[in-house]
Amino acid sequence: MVEALREIFSKKYNLEKCKLSFLKLYHAGDAPSSKILFFVFYSGKTLGVIKIIRDAEYNASLQHECDAQIKASEEKIMNVSVPKIIDSGFVGKHFFTYETFVFGEAVGKKNALKYIDVIGAYQSSVTKKKKIAISAIHQIFSSVEIKNEKYQSLLQELSNQTEHVFGGTNHSDLTFMNVLVDNKDIYFIDWENYGERAIWGLDFVHYFIRAHDNHSYDILSQHFKTLEIKPMTRDELAILYLVDKLYDFLEKSDTVLYKEVCKKISDIC
């Protein structure tokens, strides 16, 4: 694969083949759908990053990620940066993207809460779409057959809520591992789930919950009492917490049902 990339890059950008080097990076996961990342160097210069899906069967997910990154940077939907897509194409059967080099480190769990204001500011900058009654969301989550006590109790709690939510376009996997800090610049990476969870505010809640070790509602409730969180009220946060949990539960237990629910909710948003 590296030889083929060398060929493509030398022709496309008129570079000397022997001066191109590729550093394979570790990217979490060993599954066929996981990505392989290469830093590309030309002599002493860093050119950019190449992303490829391990198994060409999953090309579509990288293509989706590529579109999302382009959209996110074009629409300026946030006050943070996105690695810019320079080019994309195919190496053999594999789709690849070539994007700007970000020399950052993931925020990590230890520092996750230090960046909560940044995430909050980003969330505030995302446009709120249509107002949706919580009953409509509840109905969609109830329409799938999951015979699990936890799922049912989350549903029950959601049915007790009376507030509404708003439609919104989310990164949909915003965690402390997907936020990179490069000096003072903040980058969001891993956009393959972009748009999947279509309710406004879920990015913030998703990040917030994971920063707390995915702890129970009780821990989050304590924060509801003490924290003044700019992008949303305490009640909104409580509802979004339940919705995020329901999404997570579905995603872990049945990918097909999860995708169906995502689609249905996206349609009404």
Place this chain on the structure above:
Amino acid sequence: MYKDHVRRLIDTDKYWGEFSEEKMDELLSIADTKEFADVKNYIENTLGRSDFIFGNARSDFLLYLPLDEESIVLDCGSGLGIHTFNAAKKAGHVHSFDQSLKRAEFTAYRKRAEAAENISIYQSDFKNLDFSENKFDSILMNGVVEWLGEIDSHKNPRDDQLEVLRQMHSYLKPRGVLYIGIENRMSASYLYGYDHNGLKFTSYFPRFLANIITKIKKGKSYRTYTYTYWGYKKLMKDAGFKEEDVTFYIAVPGYNLPKYIIPFDNIQAIRTFLGMMAQKGGVKGKLIKVLSASDFGVKIVRHLFFSYLIYAKK
């Protein structure tokens, strides 16, 4: 049961491997009597080695080989077949051999279970291979070369290594590539780890001293030779490869799971990697930062990593 699917070029039956022979027998017995899913379950839950046998990332050295649907590959010392199967997804045909019949049998079982038609399996050592010259586009020797001295047909283990490497050179088609995954003799990790003979520090010692210590402590000669970057360069040259056709990469954490594959000759690439490591902070991070500040520092540090991936083009 799968012995019939293994072409036997030797009739010895010596077992060694990642887990005990009893466990291997149990695995083969499950393979004989149960479904592939049960075999996978046993590997995952009892042996805890699923990624070791079925994973992709362990074979990421394949990314740097020019494999396509026409390629013919030889996997030497293929063990339970992880690289054989991963290479077979990219290549036209993979010939795979191991000295252990049981390991070759497992590979044959998996071949049938996955209907991987483009794999041929042999039980053989290097001496008994009967391939013709100029046959292979790529040859894989992952964690093999350091053990070649144990063949013990020459006084000097390096000569055993050279003999096999020359044999592999002859098997390669013109412009074919020999891949070697191997330890760095001067790796800093040997300060706290063990050499292949199970002893500390012997890889750093002059060979004669390592030999004396191994004889005293283990009752046998020191034959598991590894080399420095320059040592490997010389070894490959003596095996028939031109210096300019041999490319080195650093594998981190090691060649058995190359999460990071770093071009040895690109200082900027190594500095980038060191920069990432330095971001983790602590004393180690600070030390890396200091060392990687100058080209000279990077040029020193690159010789201290645990292992190399070597690609030698015929």
